[in-house]
Amino acid sequence: MEPSIDAGASTRRAPTLHVRFSDTDAIPFPTRTVERGDALYCAGEPLRSLYTVQSGCFKTVATFPSSDDDSAPHTQVTGFHFENETLGLDGICTNRHESDAVALEASVVRIMPVGILEPLCREYAGMQHELLAIMSAEIVRASRLALMLGTMPARERVAAFLLDFAERLDAGATSSGGHPVDLLLPMTRADIGSYLGLELETVSRTLSKLQREGAIGLNGRQVRIVDRAMLEHH
Amino acid sequence: MEPSIDAGASTRRAPTLHVRFSDTDAIPFPTRTVERGDALYCAGEPLRSLYTVQSGCFKTVATFPSSDDDSAPHTQVTGFHFENETLGLDGICTNRHESDAVALEASVVRIMPVGILEPLCREYAGMQHELLAIMSAEIVRASRLALMLGTMPARERVAAFLLDFAERLDAGATSSGGHPVDLLLPMTRADIGSYLGLELETVSRTLSKLQREGAIGLNGRQVRIVDRAMLEHH
DNA sequence: CGGTGGATTGATCACTATCAAGTAGCGTGG
DNA sequence: CCACGCTACTTGATAGTGATCAATCCACCG
Numbered sequence: 001m002e003p004s005i006d007a008g009a010s011t012r013r014a015p016t017l018h019v020r021f022s023d024t025d026a027i028p029f030p031t032r033t034v035e036r037g038d039a040l041y042c043a044g045e046p047l048r049s050l051y052t053v054q055s056g057c058f059k060t061v062a063t064f065p066s067s068d069d070d071s072a073p074h075t076q077v078t079g080f081h082f083e084n085e086t087l088g089l090d091g092i093c094t095n096r097h098e099s100d101a102v103a104l105e106a107s108v109v110r111i112m113p114v115g116i117l118e119p120l121c122r123e124y125a126g127m128q129h130e131l132l133a134i135m136s137a138e139i140v141r142a143s144r145l146a147l148m149l150g151t152m153p154a155r156e157r158v159a160a161f162l163l164d165f166a167e168r169l170d171a172g173a174t175s176s177g178g179h180p181v182d183l184l185l186p187m188t189r190a191d192i193g194s195y196l197g198l199e200l201e202t203v204s205r206t207l208s209k210l211q212r213e214g215a216i217g218l219n220g221r222q223v224r225i226v227d228r229a230m231l232e233h234h
Numbered sequence: 235m236e237p238s239i240d241a242g243a244s245t246r247r248a249p250t251l252h253v254r255f256s257d258t259d260a261i262p263f264p265t266r267t268v269e270r271g272d273a274l275y276c277a278g279e280p281l282r283s284l285y286t287v288q289s290g291c292f293k294t295v296a297t298f299p300s301s302d303d304d305s306a307p308h309t310q311v312t313g314f315h316f317e318n319e320t321l322g323l324d325g326i327c328t329n330r331h332e333s334d335a336v337a338l339e340a341s342v343v344r345i346m347p348v349g350i351l352e353p354l355c356r357e358y359a360g361m362q363h364e365l366l367a368i369m370s371a372e373i374v375r376a377s378r379l380a381l382m383l384g385t386m387p388a389r390e391r392v393a394a395f396l397l398d399f400a401e402r403l404d405a406g407a408t409s410s411g412g413h414p415v416d417l418l419l420p421m422t423r424a425d426i427g428s429y430l431g432l433e434l435e436t437v438s439r440t441l442s443k444l445q446r447e448g449a450i451g452l453n454g455r456q457v458r459i460v461d462r463a464m465l466e467h468h
Numbered sequence: 469c470g471g472t473g474g475a476t477t478g479a480t481c482a483c484t485a486t487c488a489a490g491t492a493g494c495g496t497g498g
Numbered sequence: 499c500c501a502c503g504c505t506a507c508t509t510g511a512t513a514g515t516g517a518t519c520a521a522t523c524c525a526c527c528g
Contacts, residue, residue, distance in 0.1 A: 076381045154483080234301070
């Protein structure tokens, strides 16, 4: 009954947490393909299902009506979601999606209808606990994003973003030892900036500076992490 | 089985959502009193229970190790929690509390051990759904905080904070019509600033400016919302 | 009655937004 | 095949917002 005590040891290090859902692997949920740039769902739509990314990558975009009615509403990328991460959790409270989910590349998701998921969780304690844990991790992830936006300067935000990204893709490979890690960012500078609360020019400038200092290699969306310590400290 | 469709209509307006848990009212969970300034729990402690505020007010404080080892770690108030709101949800994923919860005034909480709560939710569909909804609302709340920190200037952040605060206390009274609303802020300017990603001087300056413009009345921690429209727009 | 923590206000500075220009990659269509 | 237009990215110059440093005031309390 008691969940394993050390469950958090490996997940607490990252600036943002993964959100995974392994127990449902055995269940033959249907899948859906989403083309690059298309929305998996949009804010305001009734919540029918949760989705787990099987392949590809999504961004979730939150919109908030501007205090000034006539001007553009506030909008921000609130997360990037890769393989095995679960989407749609923010919609359970209102029974409607609270954000848009847009594919950054051609992607496939597993569809888990909420009407099926909840009874399943009532039957299987492990699955219930895992769903709760996933939602809790999403709370922590969002809180850490807020912390980042509230306390860190641009350079640290970009560095943290790169490290988090590397760590999430790394999951399984050499997590820390191997020095050079190559990333291929699926999102634009504007997406990164929106996520980090920065303008795209600031993101670009900061990346260039990190390159000049030798912390990373940079070629458009290809990023090589050369000196991890340089990103972590200083 | 299907939760009510319009559940979100009334909760989607606010910059931050309440987190309540009504189904457990009937169950005689024990309570605990926490003095002003004392911690209900601290980050890293094993998660034993969730807590619902019965009276009083808490702040939750998240800490993140600074990228620079020798300098102070990043720390931020990630939420304020009033009556009927639930604390500790961020700890489920790691089985340890991810933040500190500190009482802003003498407070009483209801203690709900997780080892009891999860089986209960497996038995009662309504309770399970409500727990999921509460956690989902917390995700939305944290995401909106991130959105606020990422996109809004100081003035809007402070205005949104005041409006949210008023709305949460108002719950039940005249929600929108009544013009003058009096608030007594339980937290310091530093707390507000930490929550909003601003320095305490900026919070103070912004409040003073809102007073000069006639949007609010101000006397230390007493705030009177004079012109709600002025806070909402412009 | 001094002391302490909280709040206000002022002066200055740094960081990042903004505006602007120019480059590079890429798919489309002449 | 190349010209075109589009989007993404980079880099520079300038301005603005909020941080920082500092002084003062105030209320509460031992």
